[in-house]
Amino acid sequence: MPTFPELNYVAVVAAAVIYFVLGWVWYSSGVFGSAWLRELKLSPQDIKKEKMGICFLGTFLTEILAAAVLASVIKGSFALDAFAGANVGLLAGIGFVAPATLASYLYEDRSVKLFFITVGYHTVALMAMGAILGGWR
Secondary structure, three states, X not given: OOOHHHOOHHHHHHHHXXXXXXXXXXXXXXXXXXXXXXXXXXXXXXXXXXXHHHHHHHHHHHHHHHHHHHHHHHHXXXXXXXXXXXXXXXXXXXXXXHHHHHHHHHHHOOOHHHXXXXXXXXXXXXXXXXXXXXHOO
């Protein structure tokens, strides 16, 4: 298994930026944002604007961690191109994100629609990150 010093840190940061930007688009009102708020029984006014800075910072830091770990898994699996990297991202979404999210959502009595919005975002983002990390040598 590769250690973190063997990773392409520029690709890791680029992948994290893509994850972040995709979230901004995915959760915009024109895409899934309105449905996401409805499923959470929130209105746009319920979102605390003063907390956005810390939320964005925390989100981006977790996305850097996710990108570094995904890059390590991609290197360890010998995914040598963008397509193979995207497949690793897909497997991570289906194999880790979906089951963990479903287990939580069952206990939290969350809707199926919210499950697909959330897991869809993370899976697509992991695939995009995987493509970047697998293809950027």
